[in-house]
Amino acid sequence: MNAPSAPIVIVFHSGYGHTAKVAEAIAETSGAALLAINSEGNLPEGGWEQLAAAKLIVFGSPTYMGMASWQFKKFADASSKPWFGQAWKDKLFAGFTNSASIAGDKHSTMHYFITLAMQHSGLWVGSALMPANNKAASRDSVGFVTGMAGLMTATPSDASVDEMVPSDLAAARAFGERLKAVALR
Amino acid sequence: MNAPSAPIVIVFHSGYGHTAKVAEAIAETSGAALLAINSEGNLPEGGWEQLAAAKLIVFGSPTYMGMASWQFKKFADASSKPWFGQAWKDKLFAGFTNSASIAGDKHSTMHYFITLAMQHSGLWVGSALMPANNKAASRDSVGFVTGMAGLMTATPSDASVDEMVPSDLAAARAFGERLKAVALR
Amino acid sequence: MNAPSAPIVIVFHSGYGHTAKVAEAIAETSGAALLAINSEGNLPEGGWEQLAAAKLIVFGSPTYMGMASWQFKKFADASSKPWFGQAWKDKLFAGFTNSASIAGDKHSTMHYFITLAMQHSGLWVGSALMPANNKAASRDSVGFVTGMAGLMTATPSDASVDEMVPSDLAAARAFGERLKAVALR
Amino acid sequence: MNAPSAPIVIVFHSGYGHTAKVAEAIAETSGAALLAINSEGNLPEGGWEQLAAAKLIVFGSPTYMGMASWQFKKFADASSKPWFGQAWKDKLFAGFTNSASIAGDKHSTMHYFITLAMQHSGLWVGSALMPANNKAASRDSVGFVTGMAGLMTATPSDASVDEMVPSDLAAARAFGERLKAVALR
Numbered sequence: 088m089n090a091p092s093a094p095i096v097i098v099f100h101s102g103y104g105h106t107a108k109v110a111e112a113i114a115e116t117s118g119a120a121l122l123a124i125n126s127e128g129n130l131p132e133g134g135w136e137q138l139a140a141a142k143l144i145v146f147g148s149p150t151y152m153g154m155a156s157w158q159f160k161k162f163a164d165a166s167s168k169p170w171f172g173q174a175w176k177d178k179l180f181a182g183f184t185n186s187a188s189i190a191g192d193k194h195s196t197m198h199y200f201i202t203l204a205m206q207h208s209g210l211w212v213g214s215a216l217m218p219a220n221n222k223a224a225s226r227d228s229v230g231f232v233t234g235m236a237g238l239m240t241a242t243p244s245d246a247s248v249d250e251m252v253p254s255d256l257a258a259a260r261a262f263g264e265r266l267k268a269v270a271l272r
Numbered sequence: 273m274n275a276p277s278a279p280i281v282i283v284f285h286s287g288y289g290h291t292a293k294v295a296e297a298i299a300e301t302s303g304a305a306l307l308a309i310n311s312e313g314n315l316p317e318g319g320w321e322q323l324a325a326a327k328l329i330v331f332g333s334p335t336y337m338g339m340a341s342w343q344f345k346k347f348a349d350a351s352s353k354p355w356f357g358q359a360w361k362d363k364l365f366a367g368f369t370n371s372a373s374i375a376g377d378k379h380s381t382m383h384y385f386i387t388l389a390m391q392h393s394g395l396w397v398g399s400a401l402m403p404a405n406n407k408a409a410s411r412d413s414v415g416f417v418t419g420m421a422g423l424m425t426a427t428p429s430d431a432s433v434d435e436m437v438p439s440d441l442a443a444a445r446a447f448g449e450r451l452k453a454v455a456l457r
Numbered sequence: 458m459n460a461p462s463a464p465i466v467i468v469f470h471s472g473y474g475h476t477a478k479v480a481e482a483i484a485e486t487s488g489a490a491l492l493a494i495n496s497e498g499n500l501p502e503g504g505w506e507q508l509a510a511a512k513l514i515v516f517g518s519p520t521y522m523g524m525a526s527w528q529f530k531k532f533a534d535a536s537s538k539p540w541f542g543q544a545w546k547d548k549l550f551a552g553f554t555n556s557a558s559i560a561g562d563k564h565s566t567m568h569y570f571i572t573l574a575m576q577h578s579g580l581w582v583g584s585a586l587m588p589a590n591n592k593a594a595s596r597d598s599v600g601f602v603t604g605m606a607g608l609m610t611a612t613p614s615d616a617s618v619d620e621m622v623p624s625d626l627a628a629a630r631a632f633g634e635r636l637k638a639v640a641l642r
Numbered sequence: 643m644n645a646p647s648a649p650i651v652i653v654f655h656s657g658y659g660h661t662a663k664v665a666e667a668i669a670e671t672s673g674a675a676l677l678a679i680n681s682e683g684n685l686p687e688g689g690w691e692q693l694a695a696a697k698l699i700v701f702g703s704p705t706y707m708g709m710a711s712w713q714f715k716k717f718a719d720a721s722s723k724p725w726f727g728q729a730w731k732d733k734l735f736a737g738f739t740n741s742a743s744i745a746g747d748k749h750s751t752m753h754y755f756i757t758l759a760m761q762h763s764g765l766w767v768g769s770a771l772m773p774a775n776n777k778a779a780s781r782d783s784v785g786f787v788t789g790m791a792g793l794m795t796a797t798p799s800d801a802s803v804d805e806m807v808p809s810d811l812a813a814a815r816a817f818g819e820r821l822k823a824v825a826l827r
Contacts, residue, residue, distance in 0.1 A: 128527060152540065153572035154524070157498060157531035163522045170522065176770065177824075188403040190419055194379035195572050198753055202523035202565050205768035205791040210824070213760035215731065218373040222428040222435070226411075232375055236760040239375060243407040250407070269732075269765070313712060337718045337725065338757035342683060345712035352707055361585065362639075380757050383568055387708035387750050390583035390606040395639070398575035400546065421575040454547075454580070558773040560787055560794060564749035588743040592798040592805070596781075602745055609745060613777040620777070 093120035094270050096137050099147030099183075100124040100158040104248040106149050106185045109240055112256045113183065116263030117270075119145065128161025139169070143179035143212070143270040146203065150186035150196040163203050173208055180204035181212045181266055183238035183259070193239045200237065214238050215265050216258060229258045238262040278305035279455050281322050284332030284368075285309040285343040289433040291334050291370045294425055297441045298368065301448030302455075304330065313346025324354065328364035328397070328455040331385040335371035340381045348388050358393055365389035366397045366451055368423035368444070378424045385422065399423050400450050401443060414443045423447040463490035464640050466507050469517030469553075470494040470528040474618040476519050476555045479610055482626045483553065486633030487640075489515065498531025509539065513549035513582070513640040516573065520556035520566040533573050543578055550574035551582045551636055553608035553629070563609045570607065584608050585635050586628060599628045608632040648675035649825050651692050654702030654738075655679040655713040659803040661704050661740045664795055667811045668738065671818030672825075674700065683716025694724070698734035698767070698825040701758065705741035705751040718758050728763055735759035736767045736821055738793035738814070752792045769793050770820050771813060784813045793817040 097119045101107035107123065114121055122134050138144055148159035155163075169175050182200035184193050204211050213236050219228035226232075232255060233239045240255035282304045286292035292308065299306055307319050323329055333344035340348075354360050367385035369378050389396050398421050404413035411417075417440060418424045425440035467489045471477035477493065484491055492504050508514055518525035525533075539545050552570035554563050574581050583606050589598035596602075602625060603609045610625035652674045656662035665676055677689050693699060703710035710718075724730050737755035739748050759766050768791050774783035781787075787810060788794045795810035 152533045152537055153576050154530060154533070154569050157527045157534050160524060160527035160530045163524070164527050167522055173770075173772065179765075187405040188419075189405070190375040190378065190417055190424060191403060191405075192379060192419060192421075192572050192576070193375065194377060195569065198756070199524050199565065199569070201753070201756055201766070202562050202791065205766075205789075206523050206562070208768060208770040208790065210734075211756070211760075211766040213763060215728075215763040217728065218376060220372040220374070220376075220426070220428055221430045224428065234373075234375055234377060234760075235763065236377075236757060241405070243405055243409065245406045337722055338761050339709070339715060339718070339754050342712045342716035342719050345709060345715045348707045348709070349712050355707065358585075358587065364580075377757050377761070380754065383571070384709050384750065384754070386568070386571055386581070387606060387747050390581075390604075391708050391747070393583060393585040393605065395549075396571070396575075396581040398578060400543075400578040402543065419575075420578065421572060557775040558789075559775065560745040560748065560789055561773060561775075562749060562789060562791075563745065564747060588746060590742040590744070590746075590796070590798055591800045594798065604743075604745055604747060606747075611775070613775055613779065615776045 094142040095119035095145065095266055096122050096141040097145040097147055098122045098124065098138060100156050102149050102156060105242045105251060106147055108248050108251055109183055109185055109259045110147050112259035113145065113263040116260045117267040124158050124162045126158065128158040130162065139174060141178065143181065143266060145266065146182040146200040148184055148196060150184045150191060150193050153192035153195050155196045155199055170206055176208040178209045179212055179270060180209040181237060185240045185242055187242060187244040189232060189241045194234060197234065197237045212266065212269050214262050216261060226252065227254045229254050229261060233258050279327040280304035280330065280451060281307050281326040282330040282332055283307045283309065283323060285341050287334050287341060290427045290436060291332055293433050293436055294368055294370055294444045295332050297444035298330065298448040301445045302452040309343050309347045311343065313343035315347065324359060326363065328366065328451060330451065331367040333369055333381060335369045335376060335378050335381040338377035338380050340384055355391055361393040363394045364397055364455060365394040366422060370425045370427055372427060372429040374417060374426045379419060382419065382422045397451065397454050399447050401446060411437065412439045414439050414446060418443050464512040465489035465515065465636060466492050466511040467515040467517055468492045468494065468508060470526050472519050472526060475612045475621060476517055478618050478621055479553055479555055479629045480517050482629035483515065483633040486630045487637040494528050494532045496528065498528035500532065509544060511548065513551065513636060515636065516552040516570040518554055518566060520554045520561060520563050523562035523565050525566045525569055540576055545577040545579060548579045549582055549640060550579040551607060555610045555612055557612060557614035559602060559611045564604060567604065567607045582636065582639050584632050586631060596622065597624045599624050599631060603628050649697040650674035650700065650821055651677050651696040652700040652702055653677045653679065653693060655711050657704050657711060660797045660806060661702055663803050663806055664738055664740055664814045665702050667814035668700065668818040671815045672822040679713050679717045681713065683713040685717065694729060696733065698736065698821060700821065701737040701755040703739055703751060705739045705746060705748050708747035708750050710751045710754055725761055730762040730764060733764045734767055734825060735764040736792060740795045740797055742797060742799040744787060744796045748794045749789060752789065755792065767821065767824050769817050771816060781807065782809045784809050784816060788813050
């Protein structure tokens, strides 16, 4: 397979489709290519080449048991190859995570993404989404759930992909615009 | 002043009264003594003695700019004295933080509290509050906002102390019961 | 297999044997049972029952690319089963990690271990090893490399298992004594 | 005072002069202006204006009790003013920390610096210093102590400013070169 070359590549694992839907919303506005880590923690053929060619790499994973999924971590461990020669040095990096809980431990996943990006000598780009946190704010407000280090979304444990919270998908689209603007500079 | 001796002592800083109200709710069910760090980052007379006598120390602070307030940190820095002789070794420790944002960076404050407790060679006790994260859950559910590493509450940026979210105060009382049960063992 | 019951169980993944050697040193003084996660991220038969019966669970993993290995994370993800019913509530937890770099990102792995333990509503026990950090201290000093949140060891990237640093193994034995003392209370 | 305008500004607190010496070494190669937070946690006159004009802001602090000093945190809390209007959006940010212990909790301070930079919607730049972690490496090797998320140095608890470890100051100069290169792009 000849992977399409894109300036922004979203490399993500999705357990049940929710994280994939966030990835799609980010791609919608950023023009990013989607690169899915499969259920065994592997990239499709051509995946590493896509990452090598990217200007901005976006990490995505659900937060399971307080951290990125093992499948994402298997990808991260495999990235020790480009790490060794610092092949991704000076790329831009960003990240997003989805979990059932509103707050929970998404910060833990996000700061791991940052640690990984720093090992690759990249520059980390946050969400630049200011919190919606006054009395007028509600679950429908963009910025109610997310943090600023990256995009955070929350999907109830028994919600289907079609039942994801619209404001979270709106935040994902705003995040995509942010990433596109930074990557174009 | 002869500080009252209590098995649980809550040492906290509150900028505008919200964190103090959470502290009071925890004290209500745990029987903890309240020890307020003032606006200059200092403890009242007898404060260090209260901490020395405690079985369980609870750290509390708002999350400001992604971390415990400077006043709390000034207290933490001053705790290098008991640290040097490991005077607090084997005490139990727990923590809580309040911020305007639902999620935000409260995890950052909580993990700093844990780092501090570990420097004092203590044992860290979490909230044991399972997340309320299915479709039926709402802002009124205990466990909607908090994490499990400690108690997390959220108060809109323009809410008065009287307007704090009742489910958060209920979570604080449940946290107090948890701490009492652990301290009694 | 009827797994032996022990009050302390060390559940760990080791990529090349170095982490296993640290686990053995901890077991030597703590009397812990060793429970190895295999290269596919799975426990041996009877492993979950051993953990269910333990009083203190010790997490161990190398730090790869800034975090516990994917095999450890696969175990952590699988622990969502005991998590769901909070079967490990009130157990004691501790952790250790080995990496090639002296400092590196071992703190990242350790704080993930804590996050995981808190999700299981456990109590976290640190190393209680004071740092050896004055001018007289050297790589041969116990406490030169480790942190206080858990045991940290460093093994040069090209060192065999037999070439591990003796002071690190001494720190591991001291950590085992600490864990035994806490578990006996 | 009319603060000199510089593309890189190092805003730092130093308790006993060691962190200041690291700041000077970074400035030596990066051409950065030095902006010292005083013992009361305040900036000199013109300090906020210097920061407003900077292209890259470098945070520096000792790690005390597992986190940046309270004086640094007082500065961070005061930065809620530029935060509110996102006046520092899209600036570059980096950080460094010094502590007595080799490893200790410097990662904790560094990740707080990152959290703060993300609240300001900046881009985080790491050290890009690969670890010196094979058998041939020693305390004299650049990259022996530092992490990749930022510059980390270690100074024995009883070492004077003149006794700081030369390889750490060499790492600081290499970090300064890295920052200059990134800021010039």
